[in-house]
Amino acid sequence: SQTIHQWPATLVQPVGSPLSLECTVEGTSNPNLYWYRQAAGRGLQLLFYSVGIGQISSEVPQNLSASRPQDRQFILSSKKLLLSDSGFYLCAWEPPTSGFTDTQYFGPGTRLTVL
């Protein structure tokens, strides 16, 4: 069966510090991978998605970046965090597709607080 992991679960960082959040998927090959952010009481905001190694699409301009160094590894990074980067970060995967998409399955999330 497929599982998705995210770490850390909780993170408190000062403004201006770097960030690295990691997401890994097990039990599947070539998944589509997504990073979302959810502010308190708000909906999900798509940040990045990837359909393969080294292929990253960005949905919103920001000080965040993403990388996919391996097939089942997706990393969200920042060189300098802003207060507005606080939120609940969710990684999701879906089976590889041929023109249509399937259900997205979410990892447990990382709660980031920037002080």
Add this chain to the structure above:
Amino acid sequence: GQNIDQPTEMTATEGAIVQINCTYQTSGFNGLFWYQQHAGEAPTFLSYNVLDGLEEKGRFSSFLSRSKGYSYLLLKELQMKDSASYLCAVLDSNYQLIWGAGTKLIIKP
């Protein structure tokens, strides 16, 4: 622009029935998802509709009308554990998921 509308919050009584509505205006349509999200946790998949009509899955049912840009999630025999946020999401013509802000459902004994 693309838009998904859901009520912000609803309250219902344990054992009752509740209907959570979702209306959408998107560039194309390739299906609508409902997810459940308990406080502090990740969303979990509930249902997917791409054709008009009602899909029933146990205590939960989801309805879609593509001509009206409308869906609802129906929860029967409410239990306290159903207290959660319910997220509506639409797959647009580019196969990107557009998310609603979610409806917080509060169940009272």
